[in-house]
Amino acid sequence: MKDLGATIVDPADLPSADELVVSNNQSFVLLVDLKMQLEAYFEDLVENPSGVRSIADLVAFNDAHPDLEKPSGFEDQSILVMADSIYERNSTYFEALAFNKELGATRGIDAALQEHNLDALILPAQGLATIPASSAGYPIVTVPMGFFTDNVTQQSAGPETVYPAPGVPIGLSFLGTAYSEMDLISFAFAYEQKTQTRLKRKAFAAAIPKTQLADIIGK
Numbered sequence: 001m002k003d004l005g006a007t008i009v010d011p012a013d014l015p016s017a018d019e020l021v022v023s024n025n026q027s028f029v030l031l032v033d034l035k036m037q038l039e040a041y042f043e044d045l046v047e048n049p050s051g052v053r054s055i056a057d058l059v060a061f062n063d064a065h066p067d068l069e070k071p072s073g074f075e076d077q078s079i080l081v082m083a084d085s086i087y088e089r090n091s092t093y094f095e096a097l098a099f100n101k102e103l104g105a106t107r108g109i110d111a112a113l114q115e116h117n118l119d120a121l122i123l124p125a126q127g128l129a130t131i132p133a134s135s136a137g138y139p140i141v142t143v144p145m146g147f148f149t150d151n152v153t154q155q156s157a158g159p160e161t162v163y164p165a166p167g168v169p170i171g172l173s174f175l176g177t178a179y180s181e182m183d184l185i186s187f188a189f190a191y192e193q194k195t196q197t198r199l200k201r202k203a204f205a206a207a208i209p210k211t212q213l214a215d216i217i218g219k
Contacts, residue, residue, distance in 0.1 A: 001122075004190050012116045016107040020131050023103060025096040028086075032093045035083040055084040073159025104135025110177055120180070120187055125171030126164075132175065139181045141188040144197040145172035167201060 002008060014020070035055055042053045052058050059080050062069040070077075109132050112121060123129050125142045133140035150166045157163035172191065174184045192198070202208070 001191060004194055006187075009116045009118060012112050012118060012121060014108045014121075014132055015111050015115075016103040016132075020103050020108065020135060021128060023099070023135075025100050025103075026131065026135055028096050029093065029100060031079070031083040032086050032089055034079075035086055036089060038083075055080050059084065100135040101137070104132045105138065105178075108132045109136055109138055109175055113177060119176070120184060121175040122187075123173055123175070125173045129173040129175070133173075136178075138176065138178055139184055140173055140175050141181075141184040142171040142173045143188045143192040144169050145195075146170045146197060147201050167204075169198075 038058070039054050042048065042057075050061055052061050059077050062077060062080075066075070109121060112118065124145065129142075130140060132138075147170060148164045148166060148168045152164050152166055154162050154165045162168075172188075174188045174191075176184045
């Protein structure tokens with residue numbers, strides 16, 4: 001990045017980093033929004049053959065149709081159940097939302113940018129890169145940075161997914177303040193064009209598309 005004209009300041013830590021890692025406010029806000037927005041979606045459906053109108057209805061529908069909705073390894077509905085236990089966007093919700101903003105923006109991204117006179121923050125996407133941006137409601141752009149080595153220990157990341165694993169991409173994230181999307185995209189684009197990381201390792205054969213957009217568009 002120095003070759004592209006960037007001035008690197010390292011470290012440029014977020015003052016609120018330790019608090020962001022342990023804060024549960026983001027999960028609480030997510031659950032409230034999940035319930036409110038899902039139920040608003042159900043309400044707006046013109047046709048709804050399932051009859052599902054709430055998260056409670058959704059949980060019951062899933063339980064009644066496990067062959068369709070609960071395949072092996074995906075039976076857990078605890079997130080939906082937790083969301084259903086939260087009633088509304090009340091004072092507790094708005095206090096949590098404000099604290100997220102304080103941790104992610106005021107004492108987070110904005111504090112680091114201002115303290116070090118920076119245009120953006122960059123850090124590996126693996127791990128907690130998204131937390132400050134999502135807490136603040138700020139933009140984040142991620143592009144390829146490299147790949148896990150072939151001898152990395154493969155770990156489970158879900159019923160049918162693994163992470164890390166040999167050859168899995170690792171990203172580099174660019175974080176900025178509010179409305180800095182254009183700057184972040186330009187920084188990320190310049191980095192990606194310079195490194196061409198995504199071309200340095202091909203996907204395994206079964207993951208390579210056999211059909212391109214050009215084969216479909218216009219036909």
